[in-house]
Amino acid sequence: MKLIGSFTSAYVRKARVVLAEKKLDYQFELENVWAPETKIVASNPLGKVPCLVMEDGSTMYDSRVIAEYLDTLTPVCKLLPANSRDRANVKVWEALADGVLDAAVLAYLERTWRPGEQQSQAWFDRQMGKVHGGLAVMAENLGEQPFCMGIHYTLADVAVGCTLGWLSFRFPDIDWRSAYPNLARLFDKLSERPSFKDTVPRTH
Template sequence: MKLIGTLTSPYVRKVRVVLAEKKLDYRLELDQVWSDEATIGRSNPLGKVPCLVLDGGDAMFDSRVIVEYLDTLSPVQRLIPASGRERAEVKTWEALADGVLDAGVLAWLERNWAGRSDGERSQAWIDRQLGKVRAGLRGIDQGLGDKPFCTGVYLSLADVAVGCALGWLTFRLPELDWRSEHPNLARLYDKLMLRASFIDTQPRLQ
């Protein structure tokens, strides 16, 4: 398998963490999706990463779709329950973590995208998105409480998604200082950062 992505994308990181936890072999192909020379469009018409190219050339995209597929490939470290309420709970955690990221990315792009001049940027839009980030973090922190992991005593995709969101916020929006405001999240992230899958996939500029 080939994974097309960047070293800064939290959605790509989510897939890479799952690949590592599942002990699956793959090749990472880096692509600058904002560059005129980007090649991602050959595999994903939306021009977005992550994109998983399977043997034979078929492509799979959207991190939620990819990680669900990957979890079926090996019985090692099952991250998504097979069915029922437990499955829905894990997927809801993932949706919340991804929603925090979606809002954070929109805020960061509004502030930093080179395609806009300073006069074209909307602080009201940035503030609105950051408000969603803060509300999402409060919800995650309250839901986690004093549990070892998001859904109980075992690592699941919920923790992977939350950890990738927190890592990206630290990388791109450090002024939010989520650690001091949400000690439960800080405790979880510190625990996740002891795992090789998280250590090896920390976001960095290419």
């Protein structure tokens, strides 16, 4: 298998963490989807990463689909429960984490890519409202549990950890650690796992 991605994307990081937790061998191919010479559309018509390329040349995207597929390949470190309700709850956690990330990425692009005179403060505030609202619900649902789903490490934790890591990377001014100490404890615990240590966001 080959994973096409970048070192900065939290969505790519999610796929890389799952690959590491599942102990699956793969080739990692760096791709800058923003570069004029990017070839990502040859693998993913949406022009996004991560993109998983199978041995037969077929491709799979996005991160949620990739993570769910990878979890079926080996019984090592099962990240999605077999029980339908528990499985759905994990996917809701993942959707919440990805939703916070989606909004944060849009806010980041608004502030860093769009010329100042074209930026919309209302648009930025709307996205950041989603970020802060999502973080509050994450913290409330986590409570004092060791992991998102209780005592078991799941894909929910992977998704939440990748989102929190990206917020620290791109929005260091958001003090979510002080606001939500239980999320900080979870993130610190996840950050000790080799899968997270080896995939810390970086620009190069």
